[in-house]
Each structure stands twice: as structure tokens, then as C-alpha cells.
Amino acid sequence: MKSTKKKMSQGLLVICILTLFLAGCAKAKEEPEEPPKLEIEPIEPEEQEEPVVEEEPEEEEPDSLVIEERVEKDGKIQSYLTGRWTDVKQAKRRPIAVMIPNNAPALPQYGLSRAGIIYEAPVEGRITRLMGVFEDFDDLDRIGPVRSSRDYYVYQAMGYEAIYCNWGLAVPYVEELINRPNYYNVSAAVVGIHNPADEAYGRHKRPGYATEFTGYLFIDGLFKAVERLGYDWNYDDAYVPPFLFAADDVRADYADNEDAAYVYPGGKSGKNSGGYGAYHPYFEYHEDDQLYYRYQDGKKQIDELTGDQLTVSNVAFQYCHGEVRDSHDYLAFGVHGEGDAIVFTNGKVIKGTWKRLDGDFTPAKFYDEAGEEIVFNQGSTWICNIWDEYGEFVEYGQE
Secondary structure, X not given: OHHHHHHHHHHHHHHHHHHHHHHHHHHHHHOOOOOOOOOOOOOOXXXXXXXXXXXXXXXXXXXXXXXXXXXXXXXXXXXXXXXXEEEHHHHOEOOEEEEEEOOHHHOOEEOXXXXXXXXXXXXXXXXXXXXXXXXXXXXXXXXXXXXXXXXHHHHHHHHOOOEEEEOOOOOOOOHHHHOOOOOOEEEOOOOOOOOOOHHHEEEOOOOOXXXXXXXXXXXXXXXXXXHHHOOOOEOOOOOOOOOEEEOOOXXXXXXXXXXXXXXXXXXXXXXXXXXXXXXXXXXXXXXXOOEEEEEEOOEEOEEOOOOOEOEEOEEEEEEEOEEEOOOOOOEEEOOOEEEEEEEEEOOEEEEEEEEEOOOOOOOOEEEEOOOOEOEEOOOOEEEEEEEHHHHHHOEEEOO
């Protein structure tokens, strides 16, 4: 009996344990324990500096599009002849105007590339002669060869207040003009020169050249002659600059004007009788360096000093009435008053007029068809005197 009760008690114990176990499992299923939570503190992001974007500096607009008043900086000042920054000593003194032959037996000329202005005009025999207007010549030994004057060259030199340099007869049309007391000339001792300056001239050996093409202006002698003659190197207070130049970093582009890469003062054929027919000169514009290259007689015209072709920044045609004076074919041109003009710069054609109405010691000024003064680009300028009566032969264009 005892044994039976004992067994029953053990069975009940087992049942109770199983019941508790099953109840625990059920409870576990009903209410699963939450897994432990991982607490994460948020990390504040570090403040990063925004990248600095460097702004490109704005291009400053020039104060003026043209050179109005000359400004002196670091011993330099803008040249009246070229607009470029030039040593004050050179740019503030009178230039020299040197007569230089341009016919084939005289070539090549020496030092012509240093001229700020080259003036070309017809002479007897229907050839042209040049007059170089120089301010940059101190370091040269000589310029030339040098030939005789004509009165229309003298008048042009007067307009630049230049000291006029020539070697040759001063008769019959130049003597009175060139010897005026208010006119500065350094001329070799020839007929018609009242105050010769032989110390400024001499011969330079040129084997194979005629004697007339061996005479040169020597710079050391030039300075001695100017001092002896008592000439004043300073410009007059009333001096009038010959050109209106574009300011630094400004280009006078005349974008709406006609293009012309080739410029022929005597036409492409070169057969006219207006002085440009003998050696057929012309200019070719190069867009890469914005310069006009000079050709003559089918060849590059070279400066013997550098061995390089002559180039300029501007070419101007100044139309003038001309006449034959006598049986020797001496010519006369009207270089006062006004007339037609064409300026070539930046590969463009600017038609207009020239005017010289205020006397001998003012230059010709160039104006467009609207009456505004033409803006020249900085650099040297070649002025061709076009015999008005032969102006129809002038040609220019892209080819």
C-alpha cells in the first residue's frame, strides 16, 4: 500500500514539474525576452571648411581707349611718334628727319627700321624717296645713305619739329626754305646750304655702289653739329602730336571696316606714272603679329642694320595735288590744306581725310568719314604721298 502511494506521489511530482516546464515554455513563446540593446551615442560630424574658390580677377577697363596725356613712369614716357614707352631722354627731344634714297642701286638702307615714321613721296624720274623720322638713334653709328632734299619733305619735317638732315644740292626750290632762321637743319656743305655741318657726314665703303650712295649721317657728328649750331633739342610748348594712338592693351580694330591684307600705292601692276611704278612697292599684312611687311621690286625690303624685312604697324595714304615744275621734272606737292586719305591698321581700311590747316609747324592729322580722328595702333607708321592725279591706281584687298 505504502509502495503504491509513494509511486503516486512521484507521478504527481513529475506531472507538476512537466506542467511548470510547459507553462514556462508557453510563456516564453508568448513573451520572448528582448535582446540586450546596444546603446550608440551619435557622433557629431566635424565641421569642414568649405573649399575656397579663387575668383579670376576681372580685367580692369583702361581709363581711356587712347593716349590722351603722356605719363612718365620709371624713366619712360609714351612716344609722340609711335605711342610706345620710350626713354624720356629720347621721347622728349626733337626727332631727326633724314633723307634716304629708295631707288634700287641704293638698297639696302641702313637703320631705317629704327624710324618711328617713314614718309615716302615721288621725285623726278618717277621714283620715290624716303624720309625717316627718328627718335631712337643714340646707339647707332650711322644712318643712310643720305640724299638731297625737296621742299615738300622739308615742310613735312617741319610738322614734326624735326631737325632736318640731308646731303645734296639745295637749289632751285629748297634754298630759301631750308635756310630760314627758325628752321633747324644739319646739312652737308653743298650749293645752297648757308650753315653746313660737315662734321655730321662722311663716306662709308660700299664696294660696287656709286659714290652718291655712300654718304651717311654719322650720329657722333650729328650731336656735335647740333651743339655747334646752337639748336634746341626740346619740343616747342605748342607742339602738336601727329597721331592719336590706342592706349596700352587696347587694339584699334575697326571690326566693321573692310579687310585688306595687301596694299599697293601704285597698283598691282605698278605701271602708273605717279611715282610708285618704277619699283612696284607694296605692303602685306600679317595677322599673327599685326604688322605690315614692305616689299619692293618683287623682293622683301631689308634693313641692312638688322638683316630683317621692314615692318610697320600702320600704313597711311595721303593724297596730295602734284605738279611738274620744270623741264628737269622737279615736282611740287601740296602738303598743306586737306585732302583724301586712307589709313590701314589691324588689317582694316579706314577711309577719310587729312587736314593741315594751322601752319608749317603742325602735322597733317587723319580723320575718318565721320570726322573723328583716326586711332592708330602703337608702333611705326609708313606714310605714302599719293599723287592725287594718279590716285585711281591705288589698290588694296585680300589678294
